[in-house]
Amino acid sequence: MKKSVATIRDVAAAAGVSTATVSKFVNATQRFSPAVEARISSVIEELGYRSNPMAQSMITGRTKAIGLSVLDITNPHYASVVKGANRVAQDHGYTLLLVDTEETPERERQLLEALSRRVDGMIVYSRTPEEELGWLLALDRPAVFFGRPDLIKLPAVASDDQLGAYMVTRHLLSQGHQRYAYMGFSNSRRDRERMAGVREALDAQGLELNVFDAEAPTAAAGEKLCSAILLGRQPPDALVCFNDLLALGFMKAAQVLGFRVPEDISVVGFDNIQFGSFASPALTSVDLHSEHMGAAAMRKLIATIEGNQAEALTVINAQLVLRASTAARA
């Protein structure tokens, strides 16, 4: 009985050839005489040999793995991003390694630093201010960023948040809504853009925007903020939420408070997560094509890794998905 796992040396010895021969055969970088190939094959089979990817990577400098970090995998938006990225990775022969930073910056850095040397490149979904992201560049690995970097020189994928927000607000205006509120999540980079889009549309009509800020981009936070919004002095008749989770939470709480959506208040969110369509009323949302974003980021990263030119910023377009949570005013 030898050691637990067979090495290339065991194979070489058993087949009566050199390790170099085995290596080349295994990696199909060279052909050998039928006799030799057959011998190696059968020995590999017999010993259950599999090459050690780490040893391999140490030499080649390539791992055929890509890291992706997201903020919270229980948020369907991120789950979709992962889906898209995973598909493209598979198609190109890469393994996607996912890490969940749980919205914690320290954890994020720690995880990414640990990950960076184990992968050929990374896709980063982060909330950390760009000024504090120096360490990411210092990792010196190909990377793709979600968002629109100002300072940081990294290829990026973004969605057109501002236009999406503008579109949905235009729609609400056309439905005759009068009093607008925005439930934001100022911790996110994208919050500004979304709010700006809403403002852009309202300003043109000389309308005000009442802003509320959620403590997290979650349904629970949306529920929590509901009473402050609905039971204030001048409750809105239209509410734009930073994302669908907030909107879902808000709607649930609103119904508990005895308000009707959309009769009393129209509600919209962002991301178009599938669960929005199971809510009642079904949620109107701005679809930012999460899955496309993931796929685009992965394509960009792989292009970068393989030395192909990739444009610095890819913008995915936004699309308004109308459902029952918004309705025209009489």
Next chain:
Amino acid sequence: MKKSVATIRDVAAAAGVSTATVSKFVNATQRFSPAVEARISSVIEELGYRSNPMAQSMITGRTKAIGLSVLDITNPHYASVVKGANRVAQDHGYTLLLVDTEETPERERQLLEALSRRVDGMIVYSRTPEEELGWLLALDRPAVFFGRPDLIKLPAVASDDQLGAYMVTRHLLSQGHQRYAYMGFSNSRRDRERMAGVREALDAQGLELNVFDAEAPTAAAGEKLCSAILLGRQPPDALVCFNDLLALGFMKAAQVLGFRVPEDISVVGFDNIQFGSFASPALTSVDLHSEHMGAAAMRKLIATIEGNQAEALTVINAQLVLRASTAARA
């Protein structure tokens, strides 16, 4: 200008010590004279040296990473499992590397084989029949399995699916429901247990169970099956679904068909995903404590890796969560 990343040799040279000294210092396995330590520290700082985890792992045989494979990360049940596992991993200084097998067995094997040599152990959520899982054992890595293995000798974490199903069916019985249907997903290991629990409760009352089988454990599949269930000759007044996604899809389609839940039919699911509470009516569900399952699996794996004894099978208990999708019959 040297090569892009500093190695231990660069540090040793710059500090005028040997690589062995640097190694021991970096890993805190030995103390040195203040002068030497200070010199090494400053050089490390200056060069931005970080040790290469791969080279390290090659020697020590440990990676401080754990792999987790799930079937579909967009399913909130799996997302919760990941959450639980991630927390525990972090707490023990491990990095969780997640892979999504997308319900594809070939992909699963490929991903896991690639992963196995890069991690200290793996947690596997699989749909592959145990007979075809020989390769998993052959990987010869510590592993924890979700479910109740019969043949395979692997530590495992399971939930009490049968009891959960029994409980919810007992509840439906107590509410006076007469005609029962089960929307299953026979592809899953757990389907049998859940169906058995339902049958166990019904048999005691001499009641029949009408079984339908979904093609996937998704909301879309639930929608698809709805008409066959509701527009049949003897439509049920109570439906137990394999999971919440199927139940959510079913409820949506039922409403489109003009049926009322729970007046015409009571609906229950499994997993207690958060989105069940945003549906209308809110979904009654059997909570299998997904997050606990992930945490328990990770604890068990880490115990195994670190050589501590762990019991073979951990069973997480089930809990009935009553909401508005079920109601008593007149």
Next chain:
DNA sequence: TTGAAAGCGCTAACAA
């Protein structure tokens, strides 16, 4: 307290 030297499992010139 410090360092020399031997590898971990593998690939990549280069020789034969």
Next chain:
DNA sequence: TTGTTAGCGCTTTCAA
């Protein structure tokens, strides 16, 4: 067509 040799970046005896 096959093999020799020199490492990749690091840890770990063992000796100084």
